[in-house]
Amino acid sequence: MKQAIKIGLIGGVIEILLSLIGMVEAFSQRDIIANIISMGHALLLIVALFMGYLSAKRAAGTGSPKVLANGFISGLLLAGMLGLLVMIGSLINLRKVFINASPLLYSLLTFGLEKGTGVLLLIVIGAMSGFVAGIFYLAPGLLRRVLLISLASIVGAGVLQDLLRPTFALWGPLAVINEWLFTANGLTIQGAIGLFILIAAFFLFWSRKGSAIQTGFRQLPPAPQRILKMSGILILVFILLILPQVLGLFLSEVFTIVGLYVLLGLGLNIVVGYAGLLDLGYVAFFAIGSYTTAVLTSPELGFFSLSFWQALPFAVVFGIISGVLLGIPVLKMRGDYLAIATLGFGEIIRILVLSDFLRPWLGGAQGVGKIPKASIAGFEFAGPQQIYYLILAGCLLVIFVSLRLRDSRLGRAWMAMREDEDVAQAMGINLVATKLLAFATGAGFSAISGAIFASKLSSVYPHSFNVMISINIVCVIIVGGMGSIPGVIVGAAALVGLPELLREFAEYRLFVYGAALVAMMLLRPEGLWPEAVHRREFHEEGKEAESESPPESKSS
Amino acid sequence: MGLLSTKKVTKRFGGLVAVGDLDIDIREKSIHSVIGPNGAGKTTFFNCVTGFYKPEEGEILFNDHSLVGLLPDQIVRLGISRTYQNIRLFPNLTAMENILVGLHGHLHAGFFGIVIGTPATRKEEKEAAEEARRLLKFVNLAGKGDFLAKNLPYGDQRRLEVARALASRPKLLLLDEPTAGMNPRETQDMMDFIQHLRDELGITILLIEHQMRVVMGISETVTVLDYGEKIAEGTPAEIQRNPKVIEAYLGRGSTGEESRVVS
Numbered sequence: 001m002k003q004a005i006k007i008g009l010i011g012g013v014i015e016i017l018l019s020l021i022g023m024v025e026a027f028s029q030r031d032i033i034a035n036i037i038s039m040g041h042a043l044l045l046i047v048a049l050f051m052g053y054l055s056a057k058r059a060a061g062t063g064s065p066k067v068l069a070n071g072f073i074s075g076l077l078l079a080g081m082l083g084l085l086v087m088i089g090s091l092i093n094l095r096k097v098f099i100n101a102s103p104l105l106y107s108l109l110t111f112g113l114e115k116g117t118g119v120l121l122l123i124v125i126g127a128m129s130g131f132v133a134g135i136f137y138l139a140p141g142l143l144r145r146v147l148l149i150s151l152a153s154i155v156g157a158g159v160l161q162d163l164l165r166p167t168f169a170l171w172g173p174l175a176v177i178n179e180w181l182f183t184a185n186g187l188t189i190q191g192a193i194g195l196f197i198l199i200a201a202f203f204l205f206w207s208r209k210g211s212a213i214q215t216g217f218r219q220l221p222p223a224p225q226r227i228l229k230m231s232g233i234l235i236l237v238f239i240l241l242i243l244p245q246v247l248g249l250f251l252s253e254v255f256t257i258v259g260l261y262v263l264l265g266l267g268l269n270i271v272v273g274y275a276g277l278l279d280l281g282y283v284a285f286f287a288i289g290s291y292t293t294a295v296l297t298s299p300e301l302g303f304f305s306l307s308f309w310q311a312l313p314f315a316v317v318f319g320i321i322s323g324v325l326l327g328i329p330v331l332k333m334r335g336d337y338l339a340i341a342t343l344g345f346g347e348i349i350r351i352l353v354l355s356d357f358l359r360p361w362l363g364g365a366q367g368v369g370k371i372p373k374a375s376i377a378g379f380e381f382a383g384p385q386q387i388y389y390l391i392l393a394g395c396l397l398v399i400f401v402s403l404r405l406r407d408s409r410l411g412r413a414w415m416a417m418r419e420d421e422d423v424a425q426a427m428g429i430n431l432v433a434t435k436l437l438a439f440a441t442g443a444g445f446s447a448i449s450g451a452i453f454a455s456k457l458s459s460v461y462p463h464s465f466n467v468m469i470s471i472n473i474v475c476v477i478i479v480g481g482m483g484s485i486p487g488v489i490v491g492a493a494a495l496v497g498l499p500e501l502l503r504e505f506a507e508y509r510l511f512v513y514g515a516a517l518v519a520m521m522l523l524r525p526e527g528l529w530p531e532a533v534h535r536r537e538f539h540e541e542g543k544e545a546e547s548e549s550p551p552e553s554k555s556s
Numbered sequence: 557m558g559l560l561s562t563k564k565v566t567k568r569f570g571g572l573v574a575v576g577d578l579d580i581d582i583r584e585k586s587i588h589s590v591i592g593p594n595g596a597g598k599t600t601f602f603n604c605v606t607g608f609y610k611p612e613e614g615e616i617l618f619n620d621h622s623l624v625g626l627l628p629d630q631i632v633r634l635g636i637s638r639t640y641q642n643i644r645l646f647p648n649l650t651a652m653e654n655i656l657v658g659l660h661g662h663l664h665a666g667f668f669g670i671v672i673g674t675p676a677t678r679k680e681e682k683e684a685a686e687e688a689r690r691l692l693k694f695v696n697l698a699g700k701g702d703f704l705a706k707n708l709p710y711g712d713q714r715r716l717e718v719a720r721a722l723a724s725r726p727k728l729l730l731l732d733e734p735t736a737g738m739n740p741r742e743t744q745d746m747m748d749f750i751q752h753l754r755d756e757l758g759i760t761i762l763l764i765e766h767q768m769r770v771v772m773g774i775s776e777t778v779t780v781l782d783y784g785e786k787i788a789e790g791t792p793a794e795i796q797r798n799p800k801v802i803e804a805y806l807g808r809g810s811t812g813e814e815s816r817v818v819s
Contacts, residue, residue: 428661537701
């Protein structure tokens with residue numbers, strides 16, 4: 001009971017905060033289901049449901065009436081506080097302090113009704129959603145998961161409608177689905193219901209038959225198994241290849257930005273995720289890669305006029321050298337001290353390229369322009385739709401190298417160093433060489449990303465390389481899952497891609513970042529897609545034999 | 557002269573002499589115990605031998621190589637490996653990976669060999685995995701190789717630590733309280749295991765131990781330290797009769813297991 005009140009009040013504070021900073025109002029411009037529920041209302045509802053669920057969970061084991069009562073009370077209090085806000089707001093002008101406490105907000109909170117009835121409805125809905133959350137908590141696990149995933153995919157489809165609509169619209173038969181599923185703003189009602197049923201049915205089917213299908217797959221003889229796997233990979237590659245043509249200019253641009261972050265993230269993943277060396281100045285290597293490319297290629301500076309491909313190896317080598325140079329002084333540092341020292345290094349590089357002293361060589365605050373685009377045999381990587389392929393190739397290369405390193409003597413040395421540096425050394429690992437190699441590899445990956453970035457923008461400016469980039473990349477790794485390669489991709493999509501798609505809400509970006517990081521640390525500290533345990537004792541040989549040397553698989 | 561011999565090794569922390577003028581000689585293929593009250597400098601001595609600490613004075617010779625001033629990774633390559641008083645596995649790596657890290661010094665793949673995946677690298681990696689499986693079996697952990705080290709039960713962790721140390725193919729194995737926290741049955745198993753290591757693999761064993769049953773049961777030579785200095789050395793039977801040892805233990809009003817020295 002006490003718990004329920006406490007959670008309800010906390011929920012109320014969160015709801016009021018979201019309302020007063022203007023998030024609810026801004027989000028309500030987009031509908032998830034056209035004319036039924038906007039993103040703003042969905043936001044409030046999700047918080048109410050979540051708090052109701054938490055409250056119900058606290059009463060676990062005391063019988064279902066108490067669980068439901070707990071959810072109900074929390075929902076009631078939470079909505080009551082929002083109602084109070086509306087009441088106070090209509091008596092006193094809150095706008096002097098909270099500029100977002102506008103009449104529009106109140107009308108949103110009261111569903112456009114007259115004040116009294118509106119607030120009543122709000123409280124009823126709040127209490128009901130708390131109650132529903134309680135029922136949800138009591139529901140069997142399978143039903144809970146089905147509901148959660150289906151509802152989440154409706155919200156997902158609503159949020160990502162700008163990504164999905166053009167994709168569907170492009171191709172004849174899919175265009176019909178598009179018409180049926182989406183309006184200009186949000187899903188249609190029949191679309192939402194259809195999606196819900198489809199996803200729920202699929203998930204139910206998978207939970208019943210999924211494991212049977214998987215074991216069936218494993219029981220297949222190696223040859224068809226390989227064919228199935230290969231065709232899966234081929235389909236994936238085909239989708240990746242046609243993606244920019246399907247998505248058009250804007251979305252291709254989003255993908256290129258995500259791709260650059262994937263490249264950077266994979267590089268930092270080696271340093272932070274594998275070797276456990278917290279590097280907060282990682283943007284420095286990105287800058288070094290960019291500026292090396294700029295100086296070597298730009299006719300504006302007039303020193304050299306190499307092509308992109310001639311400059312790329314230099315950029316990578318310079319990145320690697322600077323990685324080693326950074327590594328040497330910080331070899332003995334651990335933890336916080338290392339983080340601060342590397343943070344300083346990042347700033348040094350930014351200030352160096354900004355300085356007037358180096359202006360004749362690096363362009364100072366004006367940066368360097370007229371960097372030529374990369375091209376292969378007449379195909380110029382000009383716009384985002386072409387650069388995409390360059391970045392895709394870079395990502396695939398870096399993923400391949402990361403995978404190889406992870407399962408090798410070096411990867412294990414890095415991870416041992418992360419776990420316990422002293423013992424790693426006592427097991428025969430040369431700390432100096434191993435650390436420098438981690439810094440160098442990470443820096444090399446970052447320099448590739450920097451070179452592509454320079455040729456993408458055709459120009460480089462010092463302000464592109466501020467400390468926020470370093471922080472963003474660290475966040476990508478933490479949210480994705482430390483040391484996990486798919487985690488980096490998921491993290492980059494979530495923290496870089498999603499905000500690009502939701503550009504109109506850009507002012508809440510950092511707020512959501514912060515909230516997401518705190519939530520991640522509390523609820524899922526291992527990341528969205530954590531690194532899987534490497535099963536090697538029994539599994540490795542079969543896999544090796546099957547994919548590498550067919551004769552052996554016959555004999556075994 | 558034995559496999560490992562130290563001459564007048566001294567290690568100070570500020571004004572405190574943790575190990576003073578220590579001469580120890582360890583015969584090849586022997587089981588040699590170091591005992592002494594808490595704070596006698598036993599673990600400090602281990603840390604000097606394995607390169608964690610650099611002694612201020614004295615000489616440590618292993619197979620006629622001087623160890624003073626070498627880094628831990630260089631010393632392990634010469635053939636000295638150790639376990640720790642409080643288990644120090646790599647908690648978030650699997651048991652297999654822990655052992656594979658132990659093999660590090662015997663693998664030679666370089667960066668480009670790994671990235672390109674040369675036949676030599678593949679072969680080496682396959683043999684390493686083979687050897688790791690063999691070691692898992694050797695310490696009775698077959699089938700548990702894919703567990704994260706932190707998820708293994710205590711006794712398994714102790715044995716895994718030994719397996720990791722063995723992976724570096726040592727000539728001399730330093731065990732720091734290998735039976736700490738074990739029940740009598742596990743202790744007996746560990747004693748058999750240590751004996752087995754020496755008899756089957758011919759590894760010289762130097763161990764720190766508090767359980768007198770273990771010390772007296774398996775060691776051929778016992779060295780007693782007190783306040784960083786050697787006060788006695790000899791066979792278990794000699795040590796049990798030595799008045800200085802009795803004084804060192806009983807003079808501090810010790811009880812329980814330590815009084816068993818006398819009994």
